[in-house]
Amino acid sequence: MAMKKKPVTGMKDILPREMEIRDYAIGLIKETYKRFGFTSMETPCVEHIENLSSKQGGENEKLIFKILKRGEKLKLTEAETEADLVDGGLRYDLTVPLCRYYSNNANELPSPFKALQMGNVWRADRPQRGRYRQFMQCDIDILGEPTILAEIELILATSTLLGKLDFKKFTIRINDRRILRAMVDYAGFTAPEGETVDYDGIFITLDKMDKIGMEGVREELIGAGYGEETVDRYLELFRKATPDSAGIRLLAEILGDVLPAKISEDLCTIMDTVEGAKEAEFAVAFDPTLVRGMSYYTGPIFEISMDEYGGSVGGGGRYDEMIGRFTGQPTPACGFSIGFERIVMLLLERDFRIPGSEGKTAFLVEKGMPGEKLGQLLKMAKELRSQGAKISIVMMKKNKKFQKEQLTAEGYTEIREFFADREIQ
């Protein structure tokens, strides 16, 4: 039977050139994060369908690749709904499996547990350019550390890594979910009687600041029924807050009792400490408009912006309540995820040269070379390889000129020819 040649819809074959960059990035990520005391861990790609459908995943839960039950458990004629047919699904992120892993293995894990996960996740999103249905995620998380030491180490580790990947002009923007809420409280937003203030609705509008500007946000909030005075009082805060720790302090002064002092002090300490101990060239900026989509965040949040790339190339924050909700055991947690696929894409686009990847050698062997001579040649290759050389031995083709051009294009900088009737040397 003829085969379907293309990969399944929305997923891709990865060619050697991209793989080289991926392998290099994966190696560097593991090495760098291990220097910060993170340890690798892994969960199966298949997860219980119940765990994937527990409402932690938001919109992603609609995008699950579901796995059919097998054997006797699959009762095709009795099945009434999709749920009767499936018992597993491909994970759509690494955070839900991390919670399960931690609750399953906490006794055997150190405390705090500094986890490094690199793994594929799957989402049946509408296919679009540059976005795939299988992609690699790269997360570091610190579980069991309630202090800002977690935030500081996560930001330092991530920025050091980006620096090693030769990224320079990037900014890590930080904010705190509790400051976001305090600003709403201070401005005096109200809710219809019997309801609570719609923080998330206000944040969704605020999140559009970079697209629609301050004036656009103002119009949208007033359009949603909030009083002009409240909205202006709210937006005035953003005008005053400079993107540094002085901005945080000024804001804290204005907000007064609405914001407990420890929250703003901690955020300042995170900024100042990172600024003082950073290894890479980048900026840390306070951004009171930073929202982060997921509602599970409870404290500091952060996001990486890069000039080369319009959007975010990573982000994270503190989510102290999530693990407890799953396991019944309250566990402080904080994580930082980098957009591995975007980083690979950026490296590919700028034709990134992998350090130490030079110096591949090709040995061209004439057809009909006697076994004994071939043996000599392989012994020579052995010596060179054991000293670290990269050598590919291939048969010489009729169109040798074309073959050499091809090898050069593949990155072979030295090409040596060996003939059946000449000495091997």
Add this chain to the structure above:
Amino acid sequence: MAMKKKPVTGMKDILPREMEIRDYAIGLIKETYKRFGFTSMETPCVEHIENLSSKQGGENEKLIFKILKRGEKLKLTEAETEADLVDGGLRYDLTVPLCRYYSNNANELPSPFKALQMGNVWRADRPQRGRYRQFMQCDIDILGEPTILAEIELILATSTLLGKLDFKKFTIRINDRRILRAMVDYAGFTAPEGETVDYDGIFITLDKMDKIGMEGVREELIGAGYGEETVDRYLELFRKATPDSAGIRLLAEILGDVLPAKISEDLCTIMDTVEGAKEAEFAVAFDPTLVRGMSYYTGPIFEISMDEYGGSVGGGGRYDEMIGRFTGQPTPACGFSIGFERIVMLLLERDFRIPGSEGKTAFLVEKGMPGEKLGQLLKMAKELRSQGAKISIVMMKKNKKFQKEQLTAEGYTEIREFFADREIQ
């Protein structure tokens, strides 16, 4: 909602200690194979269900994790069979996806294409100790190389890798599917009129030689209806063939015209060349009883035996007809696969020490350390980390003695304490 804490049936959470070994092995495998000119490639974990059900996978096709269609394509009420419900499956090996990949991308790939694949595969096998339903495979394949240079390089690369992983006493046993058939022909096995000789049936019996012995094989073949004289003539060949290239030559002499001379000469050249150019300490042995299960092999076959481990820890061979059957374009191919999970298991059992993994340092920070001092401490850590040190900074616990014991158990060889009221130095 409470979460299911265990991983799905038959799959496992991988703990830090095992991950350390896996990460190390993966790094070493990629580095070693790249020295032999192999390039990484990757296919999606999800494959078209049609490609997975094309009869190339043998028994594995019964063990597929199938993926439910999504959206409008899923017609639950109209579906009559399983096939109506699914459009994809998790790959059960890396060879079928390699064929698809090669046919999809051949124009952009070098010729010969020396592929390195490391990736998870899934099989819904009956769960049993030490065997999991998700496991990593590690394959190297050379596509487009018809000569024994392919076999030689595959064996040298694989054995060099095993040597680097500190395996010594292993044997690579080799044989050739065409010798296997010639021996059957020579002995004079016959088939009922109108049928062809049941080579595969005879090989299944032969394959049991190490379990049931020569006498057991004899009984089984006679029991299957073959004449005593034929069977004895067949088994006599195995008695005569010594496990070296002299054995191949002797066998070739006896078989005469039944076996084209080039086949035995090539196998001798493979053995002699590998013996002469090998980097690791291991033996190459001719084993005329070596069968290898898969019927797609067409030429030389090989398998790794290791004293430490009863069974095979890897194997491969030439499969010149498989890719053409899929793509319509005949392509010579030869591959070698190592049992990654078995190798990791062996390294774990012998408490393998990863070279260069010593020297992890823990910084214990007293609670309430002022931000400025924390900054100094992080700066110091930065300097040491940038010189290659592995440092984990953690808050000091009330039970410091227990904390230190735990850190020592995790492999921290140096533990430094920093107090809020003392100088950082």
